[in-house]
Amino acid sequence: MHHSTDLENALRRFVPTGSLVRVCEILRRYPHHLVITMPRATKLGDFTADNRGQRHQLTVNGNLNQYAFLITLMHEMAHLITYINHKDNVKPHGEEWKENFKKTLGPFLSDGIFPADIENAVRKYLSNPGAATCSDIHLAKTLARYDRTSHPNIKLLDDIPAKSRFVYGKEKRVFIKGDRIRTRYRCVEENTRHEYLFSPLVKIWHMG
Secondary structure (H helix, E strand, O other): OEOOOOHHHHHOOOOOOOOHHHHHHHHHHOOOEEEEEOOOOOOOEEEEOOOOOOOOEEEEEOOOOHHHHHHHHHHHHHHHHHHHHHOOOOOOOOHHHHHHHHHHHHHHHHOOOOOHHHHHHHHHHHOOOOOOHHHOHHHHHHHHOOHHHOOOOEEEHHHOOOOOEEEEOOOOEEEEEEEEEOOEEEEEEOOOOOEEEEOOOOEEEEOO
């Protein structure tokens, strides 16, 4: 977990080159506490409101690549702005949040900081953004390509053929990919033969 009062120095290694000035300008407009966390399996970031208006908190996972970090940070900033303007009187990912997300993330598309493939994916995503960036398969796959710079063996479950063996999780358990059921894949753990449902977007190590 990283804490700093020197915003630029704290964020420099987490955000894309050329984005730092705009990022810090946006963050300073709205009082809050930003925490860069250890990796979390269930979320990339979150927003917690303080109903006294003194200690709103944003968190972002510190293991994200710089492009995913920026998108997640602006996602959570949009929650903060929406809360400041509307409190709990609107839906968490309703039209007000969508509009604020477009306002926070949209200007970065004109700054030339995103590679062309991410920029195109973000533009499509922002036409109707969802509750979670990772729920947009095209954007999630595009961002995942940039994780492979430091972890070249990482793939998404959706990228490998059926009946492939793959490794998942800290325990490095081995699974066999099965059929897709609606939005999930049924996979069997090799040792126990127990079945699990996986998102197509989980990051795995492909064994073949």
